[in-house]
Amino acid sequence: MGDNVIINSGVIVEHDCVIDNHVHIATGARLGGTVHVMEEAHVGAGATIKQHITIGARSIVGAGAVVVKDVPAAQTVVGVPAKPLKR
Numbered sequence: 001m002g003d004n005v006i007i008n009s010g011v012i013v014e015h016d017c018v019i020d021n022h023v024h025i026a027t028g029a030r031l032g033g034t035v036h037v038m039e040e041a042h043v044g045a046g047a048t049i050k051q052h053i054t055i056g057a058r059s060i061v062g063a064g065a066v067v068v069k070d071v072p073a074a075q076t077v078v079g080v081p082a083k084p085l086k087r
């Protein structure tokens with residue numbers, strides 16, 4: 001785990017995850033094994049990240065999302081399964 005990381009209440013971080021600097025993981029999120037959350041990413045409340053996934057730097061995972069594919073840098077994903085947020 002890096003510096004300046006927030007792991008909020010009720011979060012589950014499974015085996016062999018890597019969490020880089022300045023990451024915020026909100027309440028009740030669940031990270032499967034070997035997930036990598038890169039710098040300044042935000043994982044929303046209650047989100048689930050499947051095992052082996054990479055969450056790119058500065059990306060946002062919306063509350064309640066289920067992430068089954070890698071998330072590129074600086075992208076916001078929402079929903080089940082998680083998809084890029086269309087503006």
Ligand SMILES: CC(C)(COP(=O)(O)OP(=O)(O)OC[C@H]1O[C@@H](n2cnc3c(N)ncnc32)[C@H](O)[C@@H]1OP(=O)(O)O)[C@@H](O)C(=O)NCCC(=O)NCCS
Pocket residue numbers: 026027043044045046060061062063064065076077078079085
């Ligand atoms: C994903 C998120 C960052 C988007 O925020 P935003 O850019 O302000 O987007 P908006 O609220 O304008 O919503 C845009 C659209 O996405 C939808 N949406 C927003 N958040 C969503 C979510 N978590 N899941 C599914 N859809 C979502 C909205 O319904 C809206 O859809 P519409 O255009 O069809 O009406 C935000 O909603 C979110 O989930 N943040 C995490 C919050 C959290 O977990 N906080 C923890 C406490 S610190």
